Amino acid sequence: MLMEGSSLGRLDPYECFPAEEDVEERLLGAMREAPGLVLVAASAQNVDRVVSIHRAAKRSGRRLVMDLQAAEVLEATGYRSIPSPLFPDVHLYLPWRQARWVKRHGAFDLIGGVRKARRLFPEDIAVRPGRYVVLLNRTFTEDRRFASLIAGARAVWSQWEGYLRLGAHGERLASDLAPHGVALEVIHTSGHADPPSLRRLVAAVRPETLSPVHTFHPERFEGLFGDLAPVVLRGDGVPWTV
Structure with missing residues (x-):
């Protein structure tokens, strides 16, 4: 063996x-305590974690926001019970890099299946940031429009903590948040x-x-x-x- x-x-x-249920409870606590925007850095491929984030967001009265890549990964599971921008409390945000890629490749069919009512824009978040939880990655922090919303947010790292120390994407994401006075707190359990x-x-x-x-x-x-x-x-x- x-x-x-x-x-x-x-x-x-x-x-x-810790059990996944424990992670959900800690996420819920963070979302309830935060007066403004909540950012959760987690992999969309960790479907259980996305479900936990969505459940915590729903229990805290918030709406989940994800980018096109995350939406496509979750859609590929084929399960209608997995959170997607087709849910009434889930929104699609198209960061600048993804919007440019869609336009360059004429891949408008990728967003055609998402009802327009589920699209979210920076001005929407700015009106009431405390209403949203963002499934965060660097496509968001590299987007100048979104970057203007980061100050005052609460940010959670929900992946292996080692990625924050190995010069990988975690360290780069932390450096993107630092100028806005936002630090990453770890809420995670191992797979x-x-x-x-x-x-x-x-x-x-x-x-x-x-x-x-x-x-x-x-x-x-x-x-x-x-x-x-x-x-x-x-x-x-x-x-x-x-």
């Missing part, structure tokens, strides 16, 4: 990650299994051997799982036969 161990080194052996969940998996499968993959701490497998299955460490780049 090959098993990932991303949580090893991040959690104690008997520690669990990886915690050690107790991994133990339950190994106990259920009872493999003949167990080999770690996708972990910084393969040496910890023996102490965590050795009583359930023989642990065999495999070196990177070394072929082996099953």
Whole structure:
């Protein structure tokens, strides 16, 4: 059995990650406390998180705002229960870069399926910023029209915290917000299994051997799982036969 161990080194052996319901409650608290615009940086590919953001927005009396890319990703799931700009409390905002791309490529069909009533513009948000939660990415912060709305907003980072430290998109997004006096607070849980969940998996499968993959701490497998299955460490780049 090959098993990932991303949580090893991040959690104690008997520690669990927060549940998605806990994330929703913390998001709800942030939205209720914020007097103005709320920005939540989360991946549209994390569909569970988008649902949590939408649920928290709805419970706080706010409306969810997303860009065209997020709308297309969520539409591709094929599930009508997934939030999209076709929902009465979800809006589509077309950042300048996306609007230019649509015009250049004549891809107007991408926004044709979204009812015009669901489109949102900077002047709409400016009238009542406390009414909205934005599913944030850099297409928004690079849009000069939207950037004028950022001051006074509350911003949440709802992805792996490491992306804020590795010079990746998280660090760049934080630098976009900093001139407006807005910092990112982290509200997130991992999509990886915690050690107790991994133990339950190994106990259920009872493999003949167990080999770690996708972990910084393969040496910890023996102490965590050795009583359930023989642990065999495999070196990177070394072929082996099953």
